Amino acid sequence: MSPDAPTRAPLRLAGFVPFSTVDRPGHLVATAFTQGCPWRCTYCHNPALIDPRRRPGATWSELLDLLERRRRMLDGLVISGGEPTLHPGLADACRDVRDLGLEVGLHSGGAWPARLAHVLPLVDWVGLDVKALPDRYEEVTGAAPSGRAAWESVRLLVESGVDHEVRTTVDPTVHTRDEVLAIGARLTAIGVRRWVVQEARPDGARAGWVRRLDRRRLSDVLYDDDLPGVERRVGV
Numbered sequence: 001m002s003p004d005a006p007t008r009a010p011l012r013l014a015g016f017v018p019f020s021t022v023d024r025p026g027h028l029v030a031t032a033f034t035q036g037c038p039w040r041c042t043y044c045h046n047p048a049l050i051d052p053r054r055r056p057g058a059t060w061s062e063l064l065d066l067l068e069r070r071r072r073m074l075d076g077l078v079i080s081g082g083e084p085t086l087h088p089g090l091a092d093a094c095r096d097v098r099d100l101g102l103e104v105g106l107h108s109g110g111a112w113p114a115r116l117a118h119v120l121p122l123v124d125w126v127g128l129d130v131k132a133l134p135d136r137y138e139e140v141t142g143a144a145p146s147g148r149a150a151w152e153s154v155r156l157l158v159e160s161g162v163d164h165e166v167r168t169t170v171d172p173t174v175h176t177r178d179e180v181l182a183i184g185a186r187l188t189a190i191g192v193r194r195w196v197v198q199e200a201r202p203d204g205a206r207a208g209w210v211r212r213l214d215r216r217r218l219s220d221v222l223y224d225d226d227l228p229g230v231e232r233r234v235g236v
């Protein structure tokens with residue numbers, strides 16, 4: 001494909017990495033990072049991705065060119081953010097990737113359930129973040145209506161039958177142990193098949209939050225024997 005080949009509605013990309021083994025567990029993927037996010041999470045470790053007006057760091061055509069050259073080495077592409085469902089071109093982007101014979105993975109915070117539902121038939125796997133119980137969402141995201149949207153997105157994802165992983169980044173400045181356990185119980189009741197709890201990382205995060213974090217870790221919130229069978233992702 002020519003680097004200048006037009007795509008129907010291009011994604012705004014901050015950039016991409018040609019190989020990743022962590023962005024879709026068990027798969028070798030390239031990862032695209034879309035520019036722009038409606039939220040301002042306490043622990044966001046890449047705040048440069050938040051402003052949707054920021055100048056793109058790569059074009060969709062450049063990424064497609066790379067995928068075409070490496071399609072035999074890769075299982076697929078993961079479209080990450082920022083928040084990919086911010087972009088009207090997401091569905092066309094998924095189709096472009098599938099046309100190359102590659103699978104599509106999607107990272108989302110579920111900020112727009114209807115937009116997520118629109119692209120679910122076009123993706124093979126979703127990594128969906130669940131950041132808090134619905135009425136405490138704003139304390140993580142800084143955005144008032146975010147909890148209802150995110151939990152509706154979880155419901156839609158489970159109903160769709162699309163392979164998924166739901167992830168909760170535990171922020172010791174916000175979450176209590178009881179809250180994390182309650183999130184897990186609620187996800188199980190909805191039918192989530194795979195839930196991972198992640199440690200919030202200080203690198204790249206805003207200085208004020210890093211000060212409040214005060215070196216606390218996942219192990220300062222959860223006991224070792226909490227949540228048997230639930231993966232804990234630390235230092236990734």
Ligand code: SF4
Nearest residue numbers: 037039040041044082
């Ligand atoms: S949803 Fe992700 S990209 Fe957006 S502010 Fe939160 S951590 Fe950062």
